Amino acid sequence: MYIHIGEDINIRARDIxxxxxxxxxxxxxxVxxxxxxxxxxxxxxxxxxxxxxxxxxxxxxxSPISSGTLKKRSNQMSIHEF
Structure with a gap:
């Protein structure tokens, strides 16, 4: 699945x-x-x-998107995969 990280950029969740x-x-x-x-x-x-x-x-x-929001998006993607 893909996660939107800002500015029309979507990356594969497994690449993160x-x-x-x-x-x-x-x-x-x-860091x-x-x-x-x-x-x-x-x-x-x-x-x-x-x-x-x-x-x-x-x-x-x-990214302009907070880490909490990205985490929620990745969890939603996991739920929708199944």
Whole structure:
């Protein structure tokens, strides 16, 4: 199934490695270092400050959608798969 993460971008749920909230991403030196080292793969989907970071096998997305909302969407997808 696919999850809408903002700006008309849908990604496959099975490709998602991690979804981080804004506070975790901004307060963790490890996440900050990770984002800097993968700067070429970061795709910003928002004009405003991002609300979540979605890490996939191919890219890292800065999303305007909160991590809680993305979690709810992924749970709804799981229910509808069966």
């Amino acid at each position: 490695i991690s979804i981080l909230d804004k506070e975790s991403a901004k307060n963790s030196p490890l 900050e270092e990770f984002l800097k080292s993968h700067k070429g793969k970061v795709i910003n989907l928002t004009k405003n400050p991002f609300k979540s970071v979605i890490v996939t096998y191919d890219n890292i997305y800065l």
